[in-house]
Amino acid sequence: MSSIKKVLIAGASGTLGQSTLAEFLRVEQFDVFVLTRPDSKKTFPDSVGVLKTDYSPQSLGEVFSSQKFDAVVSLLNRSIGSEVERALINASKTAGVKRFIPSDFGNDLANPEVLSLCSWFSPKAKIVDYLKELESGSFTWSALITGPFFDWGLQNHGFDFDFKARKFTKYEGSTPFTVTNVGTITKALVNLLSDSERLRDTANKRVYISTHLLTQDKLLSAVEKVTGATFEVLQVSLEETERKARESLASGDMVGAFGLAKVALFKNSYGDFSKKQSNELLGLPQGDLEADLKKYVNPIL
Ligand SMILES: NC(=O)c1ccc[n+]([C@@H]2O[C@H](COP(=O)([O-])OP(=O)(O)OC[C@H]3O[C@@H](n4cnc5c(N)ncnc54)[C@H](OP(=O)(O)O)[C@@H]3O)[C@@H](O)[C@H]2O)c1
Structure with missing residues (x-):
């Protein structure tokens, strides 16, 4: 108390x-x-x-x-x-x-x-x-x-997936990042x-805090396992994403600038909170990735 x-x-x-x-x-x-x-x-x-x-x-x-x-x-x-x-x-x-x-x-x-x-x-x-x-x-x-809201993100913007078109945008490298x-x-x-x-x-x-420690590869393979679907992978350069998004920001195009959020997530593991998180202190349960994907992805496929 x-x-x-x-x-x-x-x-x-x-x-x-x-x-x-x-x-x-x-x-x-x-x-x-x-x-x-x-x-x-x-x-x-x-x-x-x-x-x-x-x-x-x-x-x-x-x-x-x-x-x-x-x-x-x-x-x-x-x-x-x-x-x-x-x-x-x-x-x-x-x-x-x-x-x-x-x-x-x-x-x-x-x-x-x-x-x-x-x-x-x-x-x-x-x-x-x-x-x-x-x-x-x-x-x-x-x-x-x-970090990013995971369940909300899956349902609202697909978290780098286009679930209907079975496509996945993959940023170069396989950097760990956490989501909640x-x-x-x-x-x-x-x-x-x-x-x-x-x-x-x-x-x-x-x-x-976080619910899952992911890499994009881990996320893709879990989604493919849970859904039984195969996704076409669209490879994207992080450097190129940053360059284009900075140009968009300079011209006031905030939608285009959103690529910078991806850079902030994947560059130098900035989006990985696993080593500094307070999950244990706060008594937070371990996340179950497959259970989340079954719950949030299967209904929108
Ligand atoms: N990391 C992520 O992926 C992620 C995703 C979503 C949200 N967030 C963060 O979570 C927080 C809450 O976001 P949310 O999406 O839940 O917010 P929201 O639904 O857009 O808005 C929350 C509430 O803010 C009040 N509000 C809206 N405009 C206002 C204004 N001009 N002045 C005063 N109150 C106003 C409204 O309450 P009333 O109508 O009752 O006044 C509204 O229901 C934010 O910090 C957001 O950045 C993070």
């Missing part, structure tokens, strides 16, 4: 938010509230306290004077920039919140090269810098670094906040 009882989740209606809210509601220790915008059309289970805010300092002040929260979990959309989250952090610190979890959940932006490749994520890095400025004996933070299921993230959040030792050991840190 930990001292965290009252938890406020911002962005609980989103992709990561809905699963996180469901996981928090399963744990008796927590009294769960959600923060949502006044004009949001999203709905929440009846058992949840719903608080509305436009994220202005005044409106957040009213929210935080209505309840005394122990922890705030931000699962806000990444495109909001850092100002909304900064306001949430300021209100949290002023109100005596003990642990703030920012909406990070992605690349290792502590690595300057990764940050320079994925420059559109700089608001997330700035938020961690801001939390470092504000941290104190009573106000602490933890940022979960997850949404279910692993929600468990990590709950386990981190519900246990006093875990709370202590994760204070004021980027906390790395």
Whole structure:
């Protein structure tokens, strides 16, 4: 058990938010509230306290004077920039919140090269810098670094597979990289906040987690085994991907620039968190790759 009882989740209606809210509601220790915008059309289970805010300092002040929260979990959309989250952090610190979890959940932006490749994520890095400025004996933070969401990625963008056309884009080399299921993230959040030792050991840190350690070869052979299908492999040069994506970025084409995220994942094993992850500390279960592929790939084939 930990001292965290009252938890406020911002962005609980989103992709990561809905699963996180469901996981928090399963744990008796927590009294769960959600923060949502006044004009949001999203709905929440009846058992949840719903608080509305436009994220202005005044409106957040009213929210935080209505309840005394122990922890705030931000699962806000990444495109909001850092100002909304900064306001949430300021209100949290002023109100005596003990642990703030920012909406990070992605690349290792502590690595300057990764940050320079994925420059559109700089608001997330700035938020961690801001939390470092504000941290104190009573106000602490933890940022979960997850790499790509695996189950969500398989269902939403195919994770380098075109499942219908039976094609697989293979970047040169066979670099290890880690990926994380949404279910692993929600468990990590709950386990981190519900246990006093875990709370202590994760204070004021980027906390790395993962569900699977992969290489693209391992992933392809597991997919072919589970599906019984054969995929045509399209070989791609990482150097060429980086060159083209940098050109796209310079011309403002953000879709083309997304190749830089691949470079940040595969170059120099930047996307492999297996040696620095806190899975054991957080009591996270081992991932079962074949079971995940059966569950998420077979229905879309
Ligand atoms: N590593 C990966 O592969 C991966 C994949 C997906 C997401 N992520 C990360 O996970 C985090 C959550 O992403 P998500 O996809 O779950 O977010 P999302 O579904 O796009 O949005 C989450 C919530 O943010 C709130 N929101 C949206 N626009 C806002 C604004 N302008 N001001 C204030 N609130 C706003 C909305 O809540 P209300 O309508 O209730 O106000 C929304 O439901 C982000 O940090 C994202 O980068 C990582």
